[in-house]
Amino acid sequence: xxxxxRLNATFAALADPTRRAILARLARGQAGVLELxxxxxxxxxxxxxxxxVLERAxxxxxxxxxxxxxxxxxxxxxxxxxxxxxxxxxxWEGNFxxxxxxxxxxxxxxxxxxxxxxxRKQQ
Amino acid sequence: xxxxxxxxxxxxxDQEIVIRREFNAPRRLVFxxxxxxxxxxxWLLGPPGWEMVVCxxxxxxxxxxxxxxxxxxxxxxxxxxVCREFARPERIxxxxxxxxxxxxxxxxxxxxxxxGRTTLITTxxxxxxxxxxxxxxxxxxxxxxxxxxxxxxxxATGQVQEATSAS
Numbered sequence: 571x572x573x574x575x576r577l578n579a580t581f582a583a584l585a586d587p588t589r590r591a592i593l594a595r596l597a598r599g600q601a602g603v604l605e606l607x608x609x610x611x612x613x614x615x616x617x618x619x620x621x622x623v624l625e626r627a628x629x630x631x632x633x634x635x636x637x638x639x640x641x642x643x644x645x646x647x648x649x650x651x652x653x654x655x656x657x658x659x660x661x662w663e664g665n666f667x668x669x670x671x672x673x674x675x676x677x678x679x680x681x682x683x684x685x686x687x688x689x690r691k692q693q
Numbered sequence: 694x695x696x697x698x699x700x701x702x703x704x705x706x707d708q709e710i711v712i713r714r715e716f717n718a719p720r721r722l723v724f725x726x727x728x729x730x731x732x733x734x735x736w737l738l739g740p741p742g743w744e745m746v747v748c749x750x751x752x753x754x755x756x757x758x759x760x761x762x763x764x765x766x767x768x769x770x771x772x773x774x775v776c777r778e779f780a781r782p783e784r785i786x787x788x789x790x791x792x793x794x795x796x797x798x799x800x801x802x803x804x805x806x807x808x809g810r811t812t813l814i815t816t817x818x819x820x821x822x823x824x825x826x827x828x829x830x831x832x833x834x835x836x837x838x839x840x841x842x843x844x845x846x847x848x849a850t851g852q853v854q855e856a857t858s859a860s
Binding site for chain 1: 701705717725732736822
Protein backbone atom coordinates (compact mmCIF):
# COMPACT_ATOMS: atom_id res chain seq x y z
CA UNK A 571 0.00 0.00 0.00
CA UNK A 572 1.18 3.55 -0.68
CA UNK A 573 1.37 5.89 2.28
CA UNK A 574 -1.81 7.70 1.18
CA UNK A 575 -3.79 4.49 0.77
CA ARG A 576 -2.56 3.24 4.10
CA LEU A 577 -3.62 6.48 5.74
CA ASN A 578 -7.03 6.30 4.10
CA ALA A 579 -7.45 2.80 5.51
CA THR A 580 -6.30 4.04 8.93
CA PHE A 581 -8.70 6.99 9.00
CA ALA A 582 -11.58 4.80 7.79
CA ALA A 583 -10.83 2.27 10.53
CA LEU A 584 -10.64 5.04 13.14
CA ALA A 585 -13.93 6.62 12.02
CA ASP A 586 -15.99 4.05 13.92
CA PRO A 587 -16.51 4.52 17.70
CA THR A 588 -16.52 0.76 18.44
CA ARG A 589 -13.22 0.33 16.66
CA ARG A 590 -11.73 3.29 18.54
CA ALA A 591 -12.88 1.74 21.80
CA ILE A 592 -11.27 -1.57 20.80
CA LEU A 593 -7.99 0.26 20.09
CA ALA A 594 -8.21 2.10 23.40
CA ARG A 595 -8.67 -1.27 25.15
CA LEU A 596 -5.74 -2.83 23.26
CA ALA A 597 -3.54 0.12 24.20
CA ARG A 598 -3.68 -1.29 27.75
CA GLY A 599 -2.49 -4.73 26.57
CA GLN A 600 -3.41 -7.58 24.23
CA ALA A 601 -6.82 -9.27 24.55
CA GLY A 602 -8.85 -12.10 23.04
CA VAL A 603 -12.06 -11.67 21.01
CA LEU A 604 -14.35 -12.63 23.90
CA GLU A 605 -12.67 -10.15 26.19
CA LEU A 606 -12.92 -7.43 23.54
CA UNK A 607 -16.61 -8.15 22.93
CA UNK A 608 -17.48 -7.90 26.63
CA UNK A 609 -18.00 -4.11 27.02
CA UNK A 610 -20.23 -3.95 23.92
CA UNK A 611 -23.73 -5.28 23.45
CA UNK A 612 -22.59 -6.93 20.26
CA UNK A 613 -22.33 -10.47 19.04
CA UNK A 614 -18.91 -12.05 18.67
CA UNK A 615 -19.22 -12.13 14.83
CA UNK A 616 -20.02 -8.39 14.85
CA UNK A 617 -16.88 -7.71 16.90
CA UNK A 618 -14.89 -10.02 14.63
CA UNK A 619 -15.95 -7.89 11.64
CA UNK A 620 -14.56 -4.78 13.33
CA UNK A 621 -11.36 -6.67 14.12
CA UNK A 622 -10.98 -7.61 10.45
CA VAL A 623 -11.27 -3.92 9.42
CA LEU A 624 -8.64 -2.99 12.02
CA GLU A 625 -6.41 -5.84 10.88
CA ARG A 626 -6.68 -4.85 7.20
CA ALA A 627 -5.74 -1.29 8.11
CA UNK A 628 -2.70 -2.79 9.80
CA UNK A 629 -3.73 -1.32 13.14
CA UNK A 630 -3.79 -4.64 15.01
CA UNK A 631 -2.21 -8.05 14.65
CA UNK A 632 -2.74 -11.49 16.16
CA UNK A 633 -0.59 -12.89 18.91
CA UNK A 634 1.07 -16.32 18.93
CA UNK A 635 -1.24 -18.07 21.40
CA UNK A 636 -3.12 -20.43 18.98
CA UNK A 637 -6.18 -20.97 21.16
CA UNK A 638 -6.89 -17.41 22.24
CA UNK A 639 -5.45 -15.62 19.22
CA UNK A 640 -5.14 -12.44 21.25
CA UNK A 641 -5.18 -9.20 19.27
CA UNK A 642 -2.62 -6.52 19.93
CA UNK A 643 -1.88 -3.05 18.63
CA UNK A 644 0.50 -2.46 15.75
CA UNK A 645 1.62 1.02 16.65
CA UNK A 646 3.15 2.20 13.37
CA UNK A 647 0.10 3.09 11.16
CA UNK A 648 -1.64 4.68 14.11
CA UNK A 649 1.43 6.76 14.88
CA UNK A 650 1.60 7.79 11.23
CA UNK A 651 -2.01 8.99 11.29
CA UNK A 652 -1.44 10.75 14.60
CA UNK A 653 1.61 12.45 13.19
CA UNK A 654 -0.48 13.97 10.39
CA UNK A 655 -3.17 15.07 12.79
CA UNK A 656 -0.52 16.32 15.20
CA UNK A 657 0.95 18.67 12.61
CA UNK A 658 -2.48 19.89 11.59
CA UNK A 659 -3.15 20.46 15.30
CA UNK A 660 0.06 22.46 15.71
CA UNK A 661 -0.88 24.59 12.72
CA TRP A 662 -4.15 25.58 14.41
CA GLU A 663 -2.67 25.89 17.88
CA GLY A 664 -0.24 28.50 16.50
CA ASN A 665 -3.17 30.53 15.19
CA PHE A 666 -5.16 30.13 18.39
CA UNK A 667 -2.29 31.21 20.64
CA UNK A 668 -2.12 34.46 18.69
CA UNK A 669 -5.90 34.72 19.15
CA UNK A 670 -5.48 34.17 22.93
CA UNK A 671 -3.13 37.16 23.08
CA UNK A 672 -5.48 39.28 20.97
CA UNK A 673 -8.49 38.40 23.16
CA UNK A 674 -6.54 39.39 26.31
CA UNK A 675 -5.84 42.73 24.67
CA UNK A 676 -9.51 43.15 23.68
CA UNK A 677 -10.63 42.41 27.25
CA UNK A 678 -8.34 45.12 28.63
CA UNK A 679 -9.56 47.62 26.03
CA UNK A 680 -13.16 46.81 26.84
CA UNK A 681 -12.53 47.35 30.57
CA UNK A 682 -10.78 50.68 29.93
CA UNK A 683 -13.64 51.81 27.71
CA UNK A 684 -16.18 50.92 30.40
CA UNK A 685 -14.25 52.75 33.09
CA UNK A 686 -14.08 55.85 30.92
CA UNK A 687 -17.82 55.67 30.30
CA UNK A 688 -18.53 55.37 34.00
CA UNK A 689 -16.28 58.37 34.73
CA ARG A 690 -17.98 60.38 31.99
CA LYS A 691 -21.38 59.63 33.52
CA GLN A 692 -20.16 60.59 36.98
CA GLN A 693 -18.83 63.96 35.82
CA UNK B 694 -5.99 32.14 36.57
CA UNK B 695 -7.33 29.22 34.62
CA UNK B 696 -5.19 27.81 31.85
CA UNK B 697 -6.63 27.37 28.40
CA UNK B 698 -6.12 23.87 27.11
CA UNK B 699 -4.80 23.29 23.60
CA UNK B 700 -6.78 22.72 20.45
CA UNK B 701 -8.35 19.30 19.93
CA UNK B 702 -8.67 17.92 16.43
CA UNK B 703 -10.88 14.91 15.89
CA UNK B 704 -12.18 13.02 12.86
CA UNK B 705 -15.51 11.68 14.15
CA UNK B 706 -16.75 10.60 10.71
CA ASP B 707 -15.19 9.84 7.34
CA GLN B 708 -15.75 13.30 5.89
CA GLU B 709 -15.23 15.63 8.82
CA ILE B 710 -12.56 17.41 10.76
CA VAL B 711 -13.66 18.90 14.07
CA ILE B 712 -11.53 21.61 15.67
CA ARG B 713 -12.30 22.40 19.30
CA ARG B 714 -10.61 25.05 21.43
CA GLU B 715 -11.44 26.94 24.60
CA PHE B 716 -10.74 30.65 25.02
CA ASN B 717 -10.58 32.66 28.21
CA ALA B 718 -12.90 35.39 26.87
CA PRO B 719 -16.63 35.93 26.32
CA ARG B 720 -17.94 34.83 22.94
CA ARG B 721 -18.82 38.33 21.74
CA LEU B 722 -15.07 39.04 21.68
CA VAL B 723 -14.23 35.74 19.99
CA PHE B 724 -16.92 36.44 17.39
CA UNK B 725 -15.45 39.90 16.82
CA UNK B 726 -11.94 38.48 16.40
CA UNK B 727 -13.37 36.04 13.84
CA UNK B 728 -15.29 38.55 11.77
CA UNK B 729 -13.40 41.87 11.76
CA UNK B 730 -10.62 42.17 9.14
CA UNK B 731 -8.26 44.25 11.31
CA UNK B 732 -8.51 41.56 14.04
CA UNK B 733 -8.45 38.49 11.74
CA UNK B 734 -5.23 39.74 10.15
CA UNK B 735 -3.52 39.58 13.53
CA TRP B 736 -4.06 35.90 14.26
CA LEU B 737 -5.25 33.85 11.25
CA LEU B 738 -1.79 33.46 9.74
CA GLY B 739 -0.71 29.82 9.74
CA PRO B 740 3.01 29.03 9.73
CA PRO B 741 5.56 31.71 10.73
CA GLY B 742 6.47 34.15 7.98
CA TRP B 743 3.01 34.38 6.41
CA GLU B 744 1.03 37.58 6.21
CA MET B 745 -2.68 38.01 5.47
CA VAL B 746 -2.83 40.35 2.49
CA VAL B 747 -6.50 40.11 1.50
CA CYS B 748 -9.26 39.92 4.10
CA UNK B 749 -12.72 40.53 2.70
CA UNK B 750 -15.20 39.34 5.29
CA UNK B 751 -18.85 38.37 5.21
CA UNK B 752 -21.20 40.49 7.34
CA UNK B 753 -24.44 38.63 6.72
CA UNK B 754 -25.78 35.46 5.11
CA UNK B 755 -25.35 35.56 1.34
CA UNK B 756 -22.11 37.59 1.43
CA UNK B 757 -18.98 36.29 -0.27
CA UNK B 758 -15.68 36.32 1.60
CA UNK B 759 -12.07 35.99 0.46
CA UNK B 760 -8.82 35.52 2.43
CA UNK B 761 -5.31 35.56 0.93
CA UNK B 762 -1.91 35.02 2.49
CA UNK B 763 1.61 35.64 1.24
CA UNK B 764 5.01 34.66 2.63
CA UNK B 765 8.42 36.35 2.33
CA UNK B 766 9.24 34.43 -0.87
CA UNK B 767 6.07 35.77 -2.46
CA UNK B 768 4.20 32.46 -2.41
CA UNK B 769 0.50 33.11 -2.26
CA UNK B 770 -2.40 31.07 -0.93
CA UNK B 771 -6.07 31.89 -0.68
CA UNK B 772 -9.52 30.63 0.09
CA UNK B 773 -13.04 31.94 -0.06
CA UNK B 774 -16.69 31.13 -0.32
CA VAL B 775 -20.19 32.18 0.55
CA CYS B 776 -21.58 32.76 4.01
CA ARG B 777 -24.77 30.78 4.59
CA GLU B 778 -25.53 31.74 8.19
CA PHE B 779 -24.26 34.67 10.22
CA ALA B 780 -25.68 34.68 13.75
CA ARG B 781 -23.79 37.03 16.06
CA PRO B 782 -22.30 36.01 18.46
CA GLU B 783 -22.86 32.27 18.27
CA ARG B 784 -22.78 30.69 14.83
CA ILE B 785 -21.29 31.07 11.36
CA UNK B 786 -21.80 28.67 8.46
CA UNK B 787 -19.75 29.18 5.29
CA UNK B 788 -18.75 27.28 2.20
CA UNK B 789 -14.97 27.17 1.77
CA UNK B 790 -12.94 26.58 -1.38
CA UNK B 791 -9.16 26.59 -1.09
CA UNK B 792 -7.10 27.70 -4.10
CA UNK B 793 -5.81 24.69 -5.96
CA UNK B 794 -8.35 22.30 -4.50
CA UNK B 795 -11.21 20.97 -6.60
CA UNK B 796 -13.75 20.53 -3.82
CA UNK B 797 -15.67 22.88 -1.61
CA UNK B 798 -16.30 22.17 2.06
CA UNK B 799 -18.93 23.40 4.49
CA UNK B 800 -17.51 25.01 7.61
CA UNK B 801 -19.73 25.46 10.66
CA UNK B 802 -18.37 27.44 13.59
CA UNK B 803 -20.25 27.42 16.88
CA UNK B 804 -19.32 29.48 19.94
CA UNK B 805 -20.54 28.29 23.34
CA UNK B 806 -20.03 30.55 26.35
CA UNK B 807 -19.89 29.43 29.95
CA UNK B 808 -18.80 31.60 32.89
CA GLY B 809 -17.04 34.09 30.66
CA ARG B 810 -15.15 31.39 28.73
CA THR B 811 -15.87 30.36 25.17
CA THR B 812 -15.63 26.98 23.52
CA LEU B 813 -15.15 27.19 19.78
CA ILE B 814 -16.26 24.17 17.75
CA THR B 815 -15.53 24.26 14.04
CA THR B 816 -16.76 21.39 11.91
CA UNK B 817 -15.36 21.14 8.39
CA UNK B 818 -17.46 18.83 6.25
CA UNK B 819 -15.82 17.55 3.07
CA UNK B 820 -17.26 15.81 0.03
CA UNK B 821 -15.36 12.61 0.65
CA UNK B 822 -12.85 10.96 2.89
CA UNK B 823 -10.12 11.42 0.24
CA UNK B 824 -10.64 15.20 0.16
CA UNK B 825 -10.71 15.37 3.96
CA UNK B 826 -7.43 13.45 4.25
CA UNK B 827 -5.83 15.65 1.61
CA UNK B 828 -6.65 18.72 3.69
CA UNK B 829 -5.13 17.18 6.82
CA UNK B 830 -2.06 16.34 4.76
CA UNK B 831 -1.72 19.91 3.49
CA UNK B 832 -1.97 21.13 7.09
CA UNK B 833 0.97 18.90 7.85
CA UNK B 834 3.00 20.07 4.87
CA UNK B 835 2.48 23.72 5.68
CA UNK B 836 5.60 23.94 7.72
CA UNK B 837 5.65 23.14 11.40
CA UNK B 838 8.24 20.51 12.10
CA UNK B 839 6.64 18.16 14.59
CA UNK B 840 8.52 15.69 16.68
CA UNK B 841 7.60 12.09 16.19
CA UNK B 842 4.85 11.33 18.62
CA UNK B 843 4.61 8.00 20.32
CA UNK B 844 1.42 5.97 20.22
CA UNK B 845 0.78 6.72 23.89
CA UNK B 846 0.30 10.37 22.98
CA UNK B 847 -2.78 9.57 20.94
CA UNK B 848 -4.49 8.43 24.09
CA ALA B 849 -2.85 11.01 26.33
CA THR B 850 -4.07 13.92 24.18
CA GLY B 851 -7.57 12.48 24.31
CA GLN B 852 -8.04 12.25 20.56
CA VAL B 853 -9.12 8.65 20.79
CA GLN B 854 -10.25 8.60 24.39
CA GLU B 855 -12.66 11.48 23.94
CA ALA B 856 -14.27 9.97 20.90
CA THR B 857 -14.53 6.66 22.72
CA SER B 858 -16.17 7.99 25.84
CA ALA B 859 -18.61 10.03 23.76
CA SER B 860 -19.91 6.92 22.01
